[in-house]
Amino acid sequence: MIFDNFTKITxxxxxxDNNKQLMTDQLISLAEINSGSFNVNGVNKVVDKLSYLxxxxxxEQQVIELDPYKIIDKNGHKISRPIGNALTISKRADAPFQVFLCAHLDTVFPEDSHFQSVKWLDEDTLNGPGVADLKGGIIIMLHALQTLENxxxxxxxxxxxxFNPDEEIGSLSSNKLLKQAAKRANVGMIYEPSFPNGDLAGQRKGSGNFTILxxxxxxxxxRELELGRNAILATNKLALAIDKLNNLDGISANVANINADFPLNIVPDFCYLAFNVRVETTENMSLVTEKLNQIIEATTTEGISFELQGGFTRPPKVLSAGNKKLLDLVKKIGSSLGLNFNITATGGCCDGNNIASYGVPNIDSLGVHGGNIHTDKEYAHxxxxxxxxxxxxxxxxAFAYSIKHKHNLDWLHKDT
Ligand SMILES: [Zn+2]
Known part of the structure; x- marks a missing residue:
């Protein structure tokens, strides 16, 4: 039996029960601070606000500066863009059982987005930037920790x-903080929104962003068309071959961006291609890399060369035995509170993928019931x-009670 003393904790x-209005007010005030991933001031304002809340x-609170986000632009130039700070808070680091709680500060809505404020769609549905993804989750985390501390x-x-500032752009700079935290954690709790009906995410696909120049x-x-080697045509051939990755089981590829812009009387000597690949297993990550190299080799001809950049930033989240039991436990706790939901696999990914890849069982959709995320129709219930x-x-x-009563928590073993 994993845990069955629900009456002791409920x-x-x-x-x-009395916190709904306070939580709502706190959520609105967070959502109305724009914190697009590249809005450094906005993200840092959220850091200040959370430090206070x-x-x-x-x-112990610590504000941590992170390396800038590095990317190759459509012209093939390496650029780096500053991002906001991360905030960590740590309490009782010497306790025998350690929980890691994680939520991102950034949203997909830039500083100049038209979507800046909240609006009630009905008495239960709040529309606004980040209300579900994931500022609602931050407020849930706050009140859950407060309940533990009381x-x-x-x-x-x-x-x-x-609190990391770059989840929406792949957590490339904050990944080292995720890794550090995972070392000491027994379990992870991540506050991405659940599905609109309350279902939690189980297995998640892994994701990689690739660029080919x-x-x-x-x-x-x-005058001498035959001497030219057309980079646009070669890139299109390559793109069609990459699209065929979709024929492989458990792999999806989305060619999303091709860029070249030349005068009509010049054979183009450069073209930019960007695409996203999702996989269900770690084996498929190496398979994709292998296939990409083969495709490049097969498409390379005299005078045409390709440069592959990027790679997988989030490995697939495959549920370990410990992770499955953890999901069972949260389902039981949910149903003892009248919350009935299922565990659903998803193609989307988040920091839960990274934490799982470091061996830590985690639940990553502990936030609000919400939907239409990443659009201006985003809402939270x-x-x-x-x-x-x-x-x-x-x-x-439940964890604290189990430690107090010396229940065995070995089922939650780390998969390293
Ligand atoms: Zn999110």
């Missing part, structure tokens, strides 16, 4: 929180704030 959750929990069980577990040979289109905070707090208390 009595500790009733203080959350989480202060009553105690623990409880007599608090001293049995320790926790560390990471094609170099050809320039020539005058009228406000009625899910309190029940979800109870579910997270219930999970924290």
């Amino acid at each position: 009595s500790l959750l009733s203080n959350l 989480f202060k009553p929990l105690g623990g 409880s007599p069980l608090k001293d049995y577990i320790g926790w560390q929180v990471l 094609c170099h050809g040979k320039s020539a005058h289109a009228g 406000i009625s899910s704030l309190v029940p979800r905070a109870k579910m997270s707090a219930g999970l924290l208390l």
Whole structure:
């Protein structure tokens, strides 16, 4: 039996019943600070706000500067763009059981987006930037930790929180913080939104972003066309071959961007191609890399060369035995609180993929019930704030209760 003393913990959750209005107000104030991934000031304003909101929990706070985001632009130039800070909070680092809680600060809505403020669609549905992805989740995490800290069980577990500023652009700069945190964590709790009906994400695909720069040979289109090597045509051939990766089981490829812009009387000697690949297994990550090299080799001709850049940034999240049991536990805690949901596989990915790849069982959709994320129709169901905070707090208390009563938590073993 993993854990079955739900009545022992549910009595500790009733203080959350009165928190709906406070949680709603806190969510609105967070959502109305624009924190697009490249809005450094906006992200840092969210850091300040969270530092203030989480202060009553105690623990040690640290603001961490991160390396800039590096990318190859459509002209093939390497550029780097600054990003905001990360915030970590750590409490009782010497406790025998350590929980890692993670949520991102950034949204996909840039500083100049038209989508900057919240609006009620009906009395339960709040539309606004990041209300579901994932500022609602941050508020749920706050109230869950507060419930733990107010409880007599608090001293049995320790926790560390990471707020990272670059999840929406792949967590490339914050990945080292995820890795560090995973080293000491027994379990991960990540606050991405759940599905609109409350279902949690289980298995997730892995994802990689790739860029290929094609170099050809320039020539005058009228006088010596035959001496030119057309980079656009070669890139299109390559793109069609990459699209065929979709015929492989468990692999999907999306050619999303081709760029070249030349006067009509010149044979183009450069073309940029970018695409995303998703895979269900780690073996498929190496298969894709192998296939890409084969495709490049087969398409390379005299005067045409290709430069492959990028790679997989999020490995697939395959559910380990410990992770499956963890999902069972949260389902039971949910149903003891009247929340019934299923576990659903998804093609989307998040920091839960990274944490799982470091061997830490985790649940990564502990946030609000919400939908239409990454669009200006994004919404959160406000009625899910309190029940979800109870579910997270219930999970924290279940761990603390288990440690106190020396229940075996070995089932939650790390897969390293
Ligand atoms: Zn998110």
